[in-house]
Amino acid sequence: xxxxxxNSIHNDSQVDQLAYNFDRxxxxxxxxxxxxxxxxxxxxxxxxxxxxxxxVRQPSLCKVLSDTPDTTAPNSPRMLAGLAxxxxxxxxxxxxxxxxxxxxxxxxxxTTLDIPGLTKSKVSPDGRIASRDVGAKLVIVMVGxxxxxxxxxxxxLARYLNWLQHDTRIFNVGERRRARKATLLLPEPDHMDQSAxxxxxxxxxxxxxxxxxxxxxxxxxxxxxLDGNGSVGILDATNSTLERRKTVMKRIRERAGPDLNVxxxxxxxxxxxxxxxxxxxxxxxxxxxDKDPVAALEDFRRRVALYEKKYVPLGDYEEQNExxxxxMIDVGRKIISHQIKGFLMAQANYYLLNFNLAPxxxxxTRHGLSQDxxxxxxxxxxxxxxxxxxxxxxxxRFMNHQRNEWELRQIHKMQHSHFPPQPGDxxxxxxxxxxxxxxxxxxxxxxxxxxxxxxPQKPFCIWTSMLKRSIQTGQFFDEEEYDIKQMRMLDxxxxxxxxxxxxxxxxxxxxxxxxxxxxxxxxxxxxxxGGEGYLDIINRLRPVIVELERMTDHxxxxxxxxxxxxxxxxxxxxKREEVAELDxxxxxxxxxxxxxxxxxxxxxxxxxxxxxxxxxxxxKLQRDEKDML
Numbered sequence: 371x372x373x374x375x376x377n378s379i380h381n382d383s384q385v386d387q388l389a390y391n392f393d394r395x396x397x398x399x400x401x402x403x404x405x406x407x408x409x410x411x412x413x414x415x416x417x418x419x420x421x422x423x424x425x426v427r428q429p430s431l432c433k434v435l436s437d438t439p440d441t442t443a444p445n446s447p448r449m450l451a452g453l454a455x456x457x458x459x460x461x462x463x464x465x466x467x468x469x470x471x472x473x474x475x476x477x478x479x480x481t482t483l484d485i486p487g488l489t490k491s492k493v494s495p496d497g498r499i500a501s502r503d504v505g506a507k508l509v510i511v512m513v514g515x516x517x518x519x520x521x522x523x524x525x526x527l528a529r530y531l532n533w534l535q536h537d538t539r540i541f542n543v544g545e546r547r548r549a550r551k552a553t554l555l556l557p558e559p560d561h562m563d564q565s566a567x568x569x570x571x572x573x574x575x576x577x578x579x580x581x582x583x584x585x586x587x588x589x590x591x592x593x594x595x596l597d598g599n600g601s602v603g604i605l606d607a608t609n610s611t612l613e614r615r616k617t618v619m620k621r622i623r624e625r626a627g628p629d630l631n632v633x634x635x636x637x638x639x640x641x642x643x644x645x646x647x648x649x650x651x652x653x654x655x656x657x658x659x660d661k662d663p664v665a666a667l668e669d670f671r672r673r674v675a676l677y678e679k680k681y682v683p684l685g686d687y688e689e690q691n692e693x694x695x696x697x698m699i700d701v702g703r704k705i706i707s708h709q710i711k712g713f714l715m716a717q718a719n720y721y722l723l724n725f726n727l728a729p730x731x732x733x734x735t736r737h738g739l740s741q742d743x744x745x746x747x748x749x750x751x752x753x754x755x756x757x758x759x760x761x762x763x764x765x766x767r768f769m770n771h772q773r774n775e776w777e778l779r780q781i782h783k784m785q786h787s788h789f790p791p792q793p794g795d796x797x798x799x800x801x802x803x804x805x806x807x808x809x810x811x812x813x814x815x816x817x818x819x820x821x822x823x824x825x826p827q828k829p830f831c832i833w834t835s836m837l838k839r840s841i842q843t844g845q846f847f848d849e850e851e852y853d854i855k856q857m858r859m860l861d862x863x864x865x866x867x868x869x870x871x872x873x874x875x876x877x878x879x880x881x882x883x884x885x886x887x888x889x890x891x892x893x894x895x896x897x898x899x900g901g902e903g904y905l906d907i908i909n910r911l912r913p914v915i916v917e918l919e920r921m922t923d924h925x926x927x928x929x930x931x932x933x934x935x936x937x938x939x940x941x942x943x944x945k946r947e948e949v950a951e952l953d954x955x956x957x958x959x960x961x962x963x964x965x966x967x968x969x970x971x972x973x974x975x976x977x978x979x980x981x982x983x984x985x986x987x988x989x990k991l992q993r994d995e996k997d998m999l
Contacts, residue, residue, distance in 0.1 A: 483713040486535035487893075487905025496893065497905075498535060499601045505629035507595050508714040510604045511618055513636035513684055515677050517648040517670070519701050520637050522966060523722075524606045530721050530915070533940045534908065536601040536714065541591040543607035546583045581617075588618060592625050602714060609634075612682045619693075631712045634695040635722075636684045641700045649674075651966050702726050721916065728922035730828065731776060732962040733769070734937050737928055738762050739956055740839040742870075749862060749869035754842045757978070761957065764981045766846040768959075768974075769926060773830055776924070829853060829923040833914075835860035835930060843928045853923075859910045862930035866901025873998045888998055891950035904950045907936045915940055934960070941969050942991070953994035959983060 483489065484506060486497040493500040499507060510527070512520045524540050531538040584607055594600035609615050615634065622632060639645040649670060684695045689708060694715060697706040702725035710719050738758025742750045754762065832847050832854045834840040840860065847854055868876050868883075877884045887894040895903035911933065918925060927937065931954050939949040941962050957976040962969050973989035976982075 484536075485909065487895075487903065487909055498537070501599060504596065504626060505631070506712070506714070507600070508602045508631045508633060508712065508718075509591065509595065509622060510602065510633050510635050510718065511609055511615070512604065512606050513609045513615070513634055513695075514638060515608065515610055515681060516674050517645065517651075518637040518639050519648055519966075520608075521606055523635070523637055523698065523701070523725075524604045525968070526725075527718060527721065528602075528604060529940065529943045531602050531714070531717070532943070532946070533915075534717070534912070535905065535946065536717075537599050538602040538604065539591075539594055539600060540604045540606050541587045541594075543580075543584050543587045543605070546587050547580060584614070585617075585621060588621055589625075592622065595630070596626060608677060610677055610681045612687060631715060632694070633710075633715050633718065634684055634688060634693065635718075636695065636697045637701065638683065638697065638699050639701070641703070644700055647966075696722060698722060698725070721919070724916045724920035726920065726922055727964070727966065729780065730922055730964065731772075731924045732918060732941070732964070733772075733924075733926040734934055734960040734962065735765070735843075735926070735928055735958065736931060736934055736954060736956050737837075737839040737843040738765075742839075743956065746872040746874075747870050748873065749865040751837050752839060754839050758839065758843065760978070760981060761976060762843045763846055764976060764983070765843065765928075765959075768983045769830070769847070770851075772961075773827075773924065777827060831855065831921070831923055831925040832928070833857055833860060833925060834928045835862065835933070837861055837930070840928050840930065844926075857914065859914050860927065860929045860933050863904070863907055863932035864896065864900045864902040866896035866898030868896055868898070884998070892946065904932065904936065907932050911936055911940075938991070942971065944991070948991075948993070951993045951997065953992050953997075958986075958989070 484494060484497055484499045484503075489497040491500075493502070510524075512524060514520050521542070528538045528540050587607070588605060591603040591605055595603045605618070609618060619632065622630060639648060649667065684697050687693075688695050692709055694709040694711055695706075696708075696710070696719055699705070702722070705719075705723055707719055710716055737754070738761035739755045740752045740758055741755055742748075742752040743758075744755055830852050832844050832852045834844045834854070834856050836856045836858050841856060844854060865871070868880065871879070873884075883897065887896075892904050895901055895906065914927075915937075927933075929937070932950075934954040935949055935952045938944065938952060938954070938960060944952070959974040959976075961972040961974060963971075973986045974983040975986045975989070977984055
């Protein structure tokens with residue numbers, strides 16, 4: 371009997387240990403209120419035999435202010451099989467079973483990656499992050515004083531992540547605040563305006579409205595992540611105090627538990643010229659639109675001064691609590707990263723490391739008319755036609771002309787931009803950090819330059835694919851004046867077994883494949899060796915996009931229809947369903963100039979009669995109605 375009792379105690383201890391380990395893997399239920407303390411603690415290991423089979427264990431308390439759990443790979447339930455013959459024994463002590471892969475219940479997520487077009491699973495056949503995989507999703511919380519480029523960074527980051535097919539949305543607290551102010555029926559019209567007094571900490575009524583707007587916006591973001599199809603939600607607000615960031619983290623943990631990844635992203639401006647440029651650009655925003663610029667600038671400076679009183683940059687507190695963050699200084703001059711975890715967080719960090727605001731132009735065009743274009747064949751590696759060669763010669767002359775015109779415009783802008791601004795300045799300078807101020811077009815030292823020869827000519831890159839029709843389109847550029855490079859990433863989409871066929875032939879020989887592609891071109895992949903789809907084009911163009919964001923030089927990309935579609939989709943932030951249907955005719959050049967507020971776009975058409983290009987102000991991006999005909 372003694373041995374039986376000993377065995378019983380031993381078994382009880384095993385079950386207690388088993389239940390404790392399993393309990394540690396469980397996320398906090400959304401209905402369970404987390405602790406309100408700002409410190410963290412761990413539950414001590416229960417002594418052997420301390421719990422009976424009938425005892426119900428409460429879920430472990432999550433970290434209140436830590437944005438990720440200790441690890442995204444929990445104590446796997448697989449180890450439980452070695453300790454218990456049957457998971458049914460867990461039910462005896464009130465513990466649930468792990469949900470199977472077909473369940474819609476949120477689950478604990480191991481470290482993983484989801485890339486549409488490159489991965490798929492039972493719960494995610496298209497490779498996108500499954501709705502229930504909360505641990506694979508990401509919330510980005512912006513931090514920083516006004517006029518530090520936060521909104522610009524969020525827009526570019528959201529555009530990049532959406533282009534990679536990860537559903538991303540920006541939730542702007544300022545927009546809700548302005549909308550709330552417009553609906554308030556106040557006895558005094560100017561009592562609650564958006565001037566600096568609204569942001570004074572001593573203004574309790576305004577502080578309550580700001581706090582309410584921030585939490586409502588955060589709840590909308592969490593609805594998108596937890597209940598919608600969102601993968602990344604970006605909270606665009608100042609969040610400049612430690613108290614506000616603690617409140618944000620508390621709300622996230624209350625609603626999402628410990629598994630949802632949170633990344634704090636701070637933008638700081640230490641360069642005075644960059645900060646001055648940002649402030650002047652802010653005056654064209656909704657808070658100061660149509661107001662006197664001198665008075666508006668003074669009011670905005672007072673608003674920033676009020677924020678600075680309680681401003682606490684990211685750093686010591688976040689590191690002590692193992693909270694991931696990225697700190698951008700001077701919009702990319704310096705990047706500080708801490709505890710970057712998870713695939714999406716790493717993607718964001720990688721993108722932000724290749725970030726600059728240098729004035730430059732990016733040109734995109736298809737190759738000249740090829741022999742296969744004349745015959746209607748897709749794919750292949752044909753030569754240019756005679757008309758295509760004429761296009762190549764004209765393209766070279768046009769780029770030489772545009773390169774010189776751009777330099778003259780920069781000199782004019784340089785001569786009419788000052789720090790601080792002076793009467794007659796036509797436009798705020800581009801907020802671009804340049805360590806060598808003597809060569810910086812917006813510096814006081816450079817403002818007296820009078821001729822183009824006094825400023826070094828900006829380098830110009832020509833990138834082609836490795837197919838003959840693209841290489842031949844760039845053959846007339848002088849390699850002493852241009853950096854010419856061939857890239858396999860810019861090759862046309864490979865049509866697999868249908869290479870060299872016409873669309874009419876595909877429709878008759880492969881009617882089912884033709885119908886499937888016409889129904890959903892974005893997700894369709896051509897069958898056969900080397901066959902590709904648009905998601906493959908997106909993934910192989912990723913390093914090209916990152917390089918274009920990193921470099922400060924001009925660049926002309928001579929590609930193909932699928933490549934031009936995907937590149938334009940990124941720079942212009944097109945919707946997912948528009949990417950594979952975009953009309954990109956031969957003979958059109960797309961001019962893209964990154965600006966502080968987005969991308970300035972122009973369209974140029976080739977006119978064969980006089981072998982030159984003319985700007986087409988009426989050109990509109992639209993669906994290609996003749997595609998696949």
